[in-house]
Amino acid sequence: MTATGTDRIDWLRTMIEIRLFEDKVQELFMQGRIQGTTHLCQGQEAVCVGAVGALEDRDYLTITYRGHGHALARGMSMEAAFGELMGLTSGCCHGVGGSMHLTDFSRNLIGAFAIIGPSYSVGLGAAISAKLRGTDSVAMAFCGDGATNIGTFHEALNMASVWKAPVVFVIENNLYGEYSPLRETTPLDDLAERAKAHAMPGVVVDGQDVDAVHAAAAAAIARARAGEGPTLLEMKTYRYRGHSRTDPAKYRAEGELERWKQRDPIDLLGAKLAAEGALSAEEQRRLRGRIQAEVDAAAERAAAAPVLTLEETKAYVYAP
């Protein structure tokens, strides 16, 4: 399906929501209202919104610990996301999972993985399952650039290709794995090349341009749904923050962050919409203000919920 004007305004809305949601997360951390660690996707919003937005409700989705944006793009309420980061019953997993495990089976968001590898194999399993059960659902699985060096990444691509599975694999290449720049751990720049080892089409996509991301994802999804097999999409993007909360990201080259910010995904789409007269700069400012109010309200609503007792969590260990 091709994007309409209203779709694109909605993308802008969602990208801003993700950006402001994560600003709030950072703030809540500083206040000690969220503990532990978190992995922000600021700068990568176009990937979450463009790719996830191309899925149908009946499709499956697996993401990673850097998954706030994907979960929100999939329609999870900010309250459910905030609640999970706060460890409260208002969370999508009732506070048991935390920031790295935003999961919502009601939206076919079947897993968020804190350990690298299985996001691809489990997503593939859902795709094969959909096919065996006679549905036309497809699955989309996410991982990062560094994750393409672990064996399971290749194991999943190989199985998907040999079984012609209805799955779309997305690599979010933000140029770093924790503190290591891509080329210190990986011998090539275009990770889409890795599809060649598995006779699978690989596509390099401008991850800052939500239109490009959505178009590439839609094409891969259509291919999967048509039974033509899997596709590997490499999204060229960049994370503005450090790897996790405790990382000041001092290891980055002078000016690199600033260069990337000139192609900020929200600014890029905002400028287009303004130029096309679809949404003026003024309207965008107002939109941002409304979203900020929603973010603040959602955080407060989430914070009002209680914490589970250990006893209550026992029900989650084994099936009823």
Next chain:
Amino acid sequence: MTATGTDRIDWLRTMIEIRLFEDKVQELFMQGRIQGTTHLCQGQEAVCVGAVGALEDRDYLTITYRGHGHALARGMSMEAAFGELMGLTSGCCHGVGGSMHLTDFSRNLIGAFAIIGPSYSVGLGAAISAKLRGTDSVAMAFCGDGATNIGTFHEALNMASVWKAPVVFVIENNLYGEYSPLRETTPLDDLAERAKAHAMPGVVVDGQDVDAVHAAAAAAIARARAGEGPTLLEMKTYRYRGHSRTDPAKYRAEGELERWKQRDPIDLLGAKLAAEGALSAEEQRRLRGRIQAEVDAAAERAAAAPVLTLEETKAYVYAP
């Protein structure tokens, strides 16, 4: 180094030795003098002899459970090999390892792996070690076609490439995993393609032609020794026997085995040497007779040795 006439006669000798050694192994199994399982490499002798023959003594070698040919090509005595298969102290590992673990540190044959994956990562480790210790030794690591589907295969290729390690990776593509034909588990025919995922040169080689195997291996070894990095060599070959002793290989297509036997590696080289007048058919017959006598004698010598006691094997568990 390019092969001389005497080299090639020696290759023929070694290929015949491997062929007759494994015929004897089969015979000893039938007599119950060897137990358990074994994985014969008959049909693949040119790969063992051509590739291993291109290494220097100071180079390292890792092989697999299908390793009789490689061990003999590396210079292990038939007595030490027979002894190991019989589980006796005459074996290279004193009978503790068995058919799947023919190991000989005195020849830098540092490991034979019964579990798929580590033959590449461990071989790579030896290569990096050689470099760090300031030597110019290289390492050669073997695996099969089916093994290219396990994650560790790709993990090793990735590390080798990003670290420009002095290692040569050899795939013995004999068209089958255990019982599964390549294309049932793998989406492409030329496994050398998999090097592209790791920005590494990949070369397809006629694994039945020992001259071609040796030339390709020598070139990759020279490249590694010169510090230019790793190479992936895919040897197209075929195993005449089933996967292991208990496998009659009924799953193979009618006539497939016969077709491959027309390009038997021993016959191919033998015909060349006869045509070139280097070694006549008659001389080759006599050579085969002499080797058969050596094989039989080696088996008898090996069989005369005792078995270790459990108590004696304790010394192998922890370092002295």
Next chain:
Amino acid sequence: MSTHLEAERPEAAAVVTELTYREAIRAALEHELEEDPAVLLMGEDVATAGGVFKTNEGLPEKFGRERIRNTPICENGFIGVALGMAVTGLRPVVEIMFSDFLPTAADAIVNELPKFRFMSGGQCVVPVTVRSIGGATGRFGTQHSATGESWYIGLPGLKVATAGTPASAYGVLRAAIRDDDPVLFYEHKGLYGRKGPVQLGHDGILPVGRAGILRPGSDVTVLATLLMADRAVSAAEALAEDGISAEVVELRWLRPLDYDTVTESVARTGRLLVVEEQVHAGGWGATVISELSMRGVPMERPSALSMPDDLLVSYSPALEDAILPGVDDIAARIRSLVEA
């Protein structure tokens, strides 16, 4: 949310037949595949030549290559695939050819299968059964002879089962496949040819988490699994002639572990011997002895016949035989306990 269909297709009246352990495994698979279209079997070469241990003869012909699926060699990857299938409505049975290969997939086994439901806050169930074939006696050498039965007993969220007889092979495997939690099910390659009575049908399905008394006795409780359960029965039979009455309990489930049956038996006999095809450290045997000691179950000093803590299995047939607890070793130990 089990998707079984007993209601619609009632099974033929239960019958007891003499089957080999291998035939019992095959029957369990066939019956679950028949009853529930959500069940499927996947693994390396499971659909070719009956599978490496010939437990799957005829299944691909009957259920098709989609439900009996050969996988590439990538244990961690295809258990991940099974997980994705399980949380979207299927009930995959995964075959890991040798238990020694379970560690190849340990990330999926330790970090995903047991924790997936929990981390989601109970949003899903994970009905994955992982069959693996372990144990010595095959002359397969150091890397193909582990039972591995205790490697994963300390993981809440997972269940761990074993089979030491044809009846257990059928009844425990069916129970494992029908269970909505992830189950590791261990088979022993040394038992496939063993014959025994098997109750086919739903009546032959054995309860999750329950041990079984293979041979009642009054002088000592011998606790064992897999091949050791089989050998313990032979030892007990031999001792009966000398008037020594040993009760052999097959533990079957290592998680959850049936302390009721074990405690009742030990309280009755006053003596406990665990026989293990594994070292004692970190195993179910140590776990049981520790629990009973902490609970103060009245018994003589407990005893364990296990594999040496400072040795590994060799290829050499003589050495492989020597390292395993044999029927005579078990009998001798029982005798020394009873006559002490």
Next chain:
Amino acid sequence: MSTHLEAERPEAAAVVTELTYREAIRAALEHELEEDPAVLLMGEDVATAGGVFKTNEGLPEKFGRERIRNTPICENGFIGVALGMAVTGLRPVVEIMFSDFLPTAADAIVNELPKFRFMSGGQCVVPVTVRSIGGATGRFGTQHSATGESWYIGLPGLKVATAGTPASAYGVLRAAIRDDDPVLFYEHKGLYGRKGPVQLGHDGILPVGRAGILRPGSDVTVLATLLMADRAVSAAEALAEDGISAEVVELRWLRPLDYDTVTESVARTGRLLVVEEQVHAGGWGATVISELSMRGVPMERPSALSMPDDLLVSYSPALEDAILPGVDDIAARIRSLVEA
């Protein structure tokens, strides 16, 4: 065939200093890297920003990026690489960022490291040290909070060590790196900031396989590791005021396990409590209680304070705190044992 060079470069006279656990780890690494050119450190991001837990500050600058090597994300692959290095003359130290990732490399840990020397018939030694950082208290959630300390205690050929104090961090890690066998060395992320006296230099190297008495006592023996050893000491201190004398033994080595020290202590106190940041099933605690019961060491009914067998660690801070044995829980249990 250790390649140490004490002879040629004797160390500065031993000194005792107050160090954090983190500083002690760093000092152990630095001193071994200094003493033996064959030692190297590899792992994910070990050479950047001091490593993820800041234990490697300054090491890349001092020893170079070849010896302090960042690896791609592929635990099973790079432990295989370390094995290949070790059997060809190097002494690699591998850092696995979280102990939860050890299963990702379990094939190398279970099937290769412990068995490699054995299968070769003793042709090589395997001096690989695998450091991993485990344990809860970080609010890292279900997949980043395991100690994993007992996952690999049943593998002859391997050695398993832990550190619960800065002195152990320094002394046990150095001993592990100098040992010619593969050693899994566990650190606890909740202890990095803990301060304590450390004897630097060779005199601070603690013997392989030996437990340590952190606090002598006469009423009960409290056996613990890692964070639980630290908490046990706090509990013992609190109880001292009430005249209860608890002896705290830090086990340190889980394989080989120091039964001499444990047995001597328990025989003296007559009581045993194991405190574990893990479930009891399949752990070192069950192993010790079982062994002592089988040996008939005279003691009251033994006790274990472990993590619940039917629960997992949650992200929620309140839930994470609640599931761990706390200082008060330990004190209360000791009191109930002594006053029973």
